[in-house]
Amino acid sequence: MGPSHNPFWNDILAGCVSGLTSVIVSHPLETLSIQRKINSPEVYQNIFHSFQVIYKHQGLIDGFYRGNLNLPLISPAFLTSAQFALYGQMTRHFVKDDNNIKQYMLCGALTGFLLSFIQTPISLILGQIHGNLNRRHTHVFDFHIKDCCKYIYENNNGLIGFYKGFSSNLICSITTSMFYFGGYEYIKKHLYQRHHRKFQNQNKNKNLRLNILLSGAIGGLSAWAICHPLDVIRSEIQTDDLRPGHRKYTSYFDCIKQMYEQENSIKIFYKGFFSGIIKSIPINAACFLAYEELDVIPIYLWTYFSQPTAHCHAPQPDRVPAIQLKNEIKARAVTTDESTSSIIHSALRKYPLNAAGELPKNEALMLMIRRQRTVETVDADGCLPEKLRKTYRGEDFILHEDKNLIIFTTKTNLSILKQNKHWFADGTFKVCPDDYYPLFTLHAMMTNAIIPLVYGLLIGKSAQDYNSFFEKVLVQDNFQPESIMTDFETGTIKSVRENVAKRFT
Incomplete structure (x- = not known):
């Protein structure tokens, strides 16, 4: 017997593809944003002009995906992979009712909790590099991951120091994942229930994908809109100087207090809000579509590559005439008003004698005709036929x-x-x-x-x-x-x- 597919590896694969998708979609947007910041307005007049100039002078790969193998760029892919893989496992174990959005929000919260253990060290390294680049504190290490890790290890109590800001990551990650996945599932089910009827005469798979894209975009939008201040606080804490005597914040609430006192306004907690929203829409739409599509592919792969079972057998060419006979009878049962006996007798006239051993029984053929003719469909206006x-x-x-x-x-x-x-x-x-x-x-x-x-x-x-x-x-x-x-x-x-x-x- 061939191996059966493992749901755990299904989630891992779907999560990895979602992470890769996030980089493919987000990196060009990040590149455009950075180029527009560091160049004068005359060089890049607007988003579309920026895209044209970069593509013309540097090409697609060198222009938009240059340097895509360092930590600041591969970490979002890794974290997105872990996030979707964890969420897939949570839903398999905790979702008992597909219509209960609270269960999906619980799975999102648990995903955020577990993701915090992975996300905190990575965010701290990125935060320290970012803080050093912006001259927030003096130049205390070279701009390399190895030097940054050494700096954190020596100035923040060893390995445990890589979890500085864990509480801020925990608050942000749990809340964000809860609204992220809960919002996605709610919108997806709402669209299916309320609007699926409009697509009854169209390609339903196509419209289901459109629903997933829209649901993913709204899910990311809702999570970003609600939890952006939490992410700003988390980032502020993890970019703080780690050297004893140079630290600015003593606690999570002290960070909130000092940030607010800088401008005496909550606007400081919404810096980068609109640019983040614009980027979140395509990124999250693409991630959820990739996740939903790739979640079912492993099943087909296992089926295709699985070893032969005891039910496998050699080709049986004698069965071909019998299959053709059944197909002809089914087609005539649906498209004509002939009597059952007339359909059977007419089809049997062309049946080869050397395949008589595979000929279905007369009762089976009659039952097949009755089943075909009991299938009723709605008319062009979507109304039930008179028979129903x-x-x-x-x-x-x-x-x-x-x-x-x-x-x-x-x-x-x-x-x-x-x-x-x-x-x-x-x-x-x-x-x-x-x-x-x-x-x-x-x-x-x-x-x-x-x-x-x-x-x-x-x-x-x-x-x-x-x-x-x-x-x-x-x-x-x-x-x-x-x-x-x-x-x-x-x-x-x-x-x-x-x-x-x-x-x-």
């Missing part, structure tokens, strides 16, 4: 139909519902068509059994969606339920209280 509007007894089965809600029931079912004083409501998501979310049902007692009587396909699970459902049902008759039992879905509970309880009190 009637029960097998001839009763009307559609109570209401529009682009936001379809209700299925019959007059008989409504009569049974009216006779019952106790209703039961429930919703499910697994059996819904792609364009709806969820399938909501009303049940009642009949002959000592609780049976479903009204079915509703909703496009969302907000109180407003449930309100529309109950309004359309209750207006049909003088219903007088004494109780409605439901689960812990907040939208359902709110709707029952507002539309049902008030109606009969």
Whole structure:
């Protein structure tokens, strides 16, 4: 038996590609930003002019990816890789309900907690190099990673000194990751639930990718907007001079106090805010798309390269005529109104005698035709065909139909519902068509059994969606339920209280 794919390595691979994507997207933006700062406005008039000049004189690689193997440039890739890999593992262990955003935010917070142990030493090294370059403190080491590490080791209590600013990293990383991944998952699910219906006649994979790009951009935007001051404080602490007697800040709160007193305004905590937002949009959109796409590729790789199993066998050319026969029968069952016997007899006339041993049984062919002909689709306007509007007894089965809600029931079912004083409501998501979310049902007692009587396909699970459902049902008759039992879905509970309880009190 071949090896099975390991989810851990799936997350590692997806995380690495996300990290690489972050560098590919962010490094040109950083290059443009640096070049515009160090050159006069006459040299680079605007962003687009800057891009043209750099590309014309230096080319794509030398102009935008030069020096991409030093720590300041590879560290974002490494940290992004670790962040996405950790988040993938957290979601596999802690997310039990895909619709519970709080569980995703918890996974994001745990990811930030674990990432702090990796991020703190790297951020400290980068912060000290940055502080020395800006002459914030005197030139105490050469601008090399080795010299910087030696400087930190000698002036900050050895190896433990590489975790200076751990608390500021912890606060920033937990908060940022929580809103980063929580915001992404919320927007992605919201877009799927609310807007997926608009793409029913288009390429859904394409629109799903657009949703991921937009969700990633908004997730990064929300995290940056909320947590930028925390990142400024973290950076300020880790760029402080480490030599005893030269340190400016004594604690996290002392740093906040001194920063505020410099300008007597909170504006100091938002330096670089807008430039950071502009960069975060494409970077995070690309990272999440790469992560989502690469997360499933290892499954296909394992499947492709796995060793043969006991079920593998040599080619069987005698089965080809039987497969062709089935395909022809299926096509004619869908495209013609011929009788079942006519389709079978016509197809068998061309069947070769030397493949008679592979010929399916007549009952199997008849069943295949019936299954093909029971597949019903909506018409050009998105409405259900006439066959699905009637029960097998001839009763009307559609109570209401529009682009936001379809209700299925019959007059008989409504009569049974009216006779019952106790209703039961429930919703499910697994059996819904792609364009709806969820399938909501009303049940009642009949002959000592609780049976479903009204079915509703909703496009969302907000109180407003449930309100529309109950309004359309209750207006049909003088219903007088004494109780409605439901689960812990907040939208359902709110709707029952507002539309049902008030109606009969």
